[in-house]
Amino acid sequence: MNTQEYLEELIGKARTAQKEFETYTQEKVDEAVRAIGKSVYDHAEELANLAVEETRMGRVDSKIAKCRNKAKSTWWRMKGKKSRGIIERDEKNGIVKVAKPIGVVGCITATTNPVINPMHNSMCALKCGNAVIICPHPRAKKVGVRTVELMNEALDQLGMPNNLIQIIAEPTMELSAGLMKFADLCVCTGGPALVKTAYSSGKPVYGVGQGNVQVLVDRDVDYDEVAKMVIAGRTFDNGVLCTCEQNIICPRDKAGEMIAAVKANGAYYIGTQGEADKVRDSAFPDGVFNKAWTGTTVQEIAELAGLKDVPQDAKVIVCCTHGYARDEVLSKEKLFPVLALFLYDTWEDAMEIARANLAEEGMGHSVVIHSNTQEHIEAVSFVVNVSRYAVNQVGGTALGGAMDNGLNPTTTLGCGTWGNNVISENLWYTHLMNVSRISYKVPEMYIPTDKEIWAE
Template structure:
């Protein structure tokens, strides 16, 4: 069976399942979404260990937390939301909204989130009456297959149609590209090249942009608390998430306080350009990211860069810089537990450093703001174009949605047109439905005269 025949067989099976599934009630599709989320929650430890062993990146404890937190927050947030049939009646304007399934949703998933990415996309798709076909990263196919097995076992217990969730067991670039062209809509969570292929597939696609989270630190905050949050985010899953903090931008007159707080909370500060150059040359040879550094531990980083004397209990490396944006290669996204430290005189300069760093890499994604000054906080969106601004939170775990903020829980973070994406928010089930509108004439609707319309 050739590639296209194989993909068509998957899509045909998915369509048969979806046609049966779309007849089911809101309660039934909700039960299906809940069941697959709970299956991942219940097997978090097994899946986390498999993911680290297979992908050779990240941390087991972080991946356990991701499986548990993302599954429960996703279900909690979608639990009582309408996604089938009539979802809204607007009596004033005579509009009734009707939700319809898209059909078969394809999901090309990343090696950094090999479990929660397929789970979240599947929960959102099933919530709206769709079927799903997953194409995992080749280096995460084993844990991907296991996750789908567990989700399908949960669906079988509910008597759901077979083949609602399928996975390509031996993924290739050809299969992922072919899937994008065969399904009704594709969610692509991967690198810029893969997202570009998705957008060129001829089918609707929802992709992501590159992360490079800037951390803007004001003068009026508790620097010890900031250090704790920044390190928690930067070290989560060894820094492979697009939501992890990357660059700390703090006041020049507070830099000693910032460094002391970081050190007190487990950071090792590289304060000389000779050692900083060792990191630059190894992690970004000729300015290009060295994939050997992805998800590495502190000691692995030290070995790769040839650094000596790094304490065993170090949680994160913090590196001094020389300039910012294109003057400093460490201003780029770093998929390992390291922070680059930048300083500013005025808040305007702080925002400009963040803007310039993101213009180089990461436009449209996210920033974290540590400040208690509302004027400063609300000035950032006027200068820095990103899709989400987390205030006094841990970026690594908050930007993708959390139980204590209002962002929709997701594993697919849209970056708007700044990041070459179709959406500028966290992917949610509302993106995986078609909404039809029934329009009634409103007999008593006020209709102004032309003079009223054009009057000052």
């Protein structure tokens, strides 16, 4: 069977299942969504171990936490929400909104989130009456298949249609590109090259931009608490997530306090350019990211870079810098537990460092702000163009949505036109439905005169 025949068979099965599923009530649809989320929650340990074993990146404890937290936060935010049939009546304007499925949603999932990416995309898709076909990263195909098996077992127990969720068990670039063209819409979570391919497929696509989370630290915060949060975010899953903190931008007159705080919380600080060069040269030879560093531990980093004095219990490495943006390669996204430390004199300088670093890599994604001055916090939004600003939170676990903030729980973070994306928010089930509008005439609607309309 050739590629086209194989994909046509998958799409055919998906369409048959979807046509039946779209006739189900909101209650039945929600049963399916809850079941697949709960299946991942219940098998978090198994799936986390499989993911680390196969991908050889990240941490089991972090992946267990991701499976459980993303499953429960996604279901909690979806629970009780209308997504089928009439979802809104606007009596004032005479508009009735009717939600309809897209059809078959193709999902290209990332090796960094091989479990929660398929789970979240499937929950969002099924919430709106769609069917799903998942194409995992080749390096995460086994754990992807197991994740889909567990979700389908849960659906089978409810008597749901077969083939609502399917997976390409032996993924290739050809199959990935083909799925983008055959599906009605594609959610593409991966690197810039993959997203670019998706955008050329001729079908609607939700893609993501590159992460490079800048951390702006004000003078009016507890530096020990900031250090705890930044290190927690930077070390989560060995730093492979796009939401992980990357660069600390700290007041120059508070540098000593910041360095002492990160050291006290498990960081190994590199304060000489010679030692920092070892990290730069190994992690970014000729300025290009060395993929061998992805998801490595601090101890592996020390070996790769030839660092001699890194303690065995060090959680993260913090490097001094020279310049910023294109003058400092460590200003780029680092998919491993290393933070770069940048110093500023004024808040305006801090915002410019963040803006310039993101202009090199990560525009449109996210920043974290540690400040208790509202004027400073809100000023960042006018200078630094990203889609989300997390205030006094752990970026690694908050930017993708959490139980204690209002961001949509997601594994697909849109970066707006800054990041060459169509959405500038966290992908949610509302993005995977068509909405029709019934318009009634409103006899009592006020109609102004031309003079009123054009009055200055």
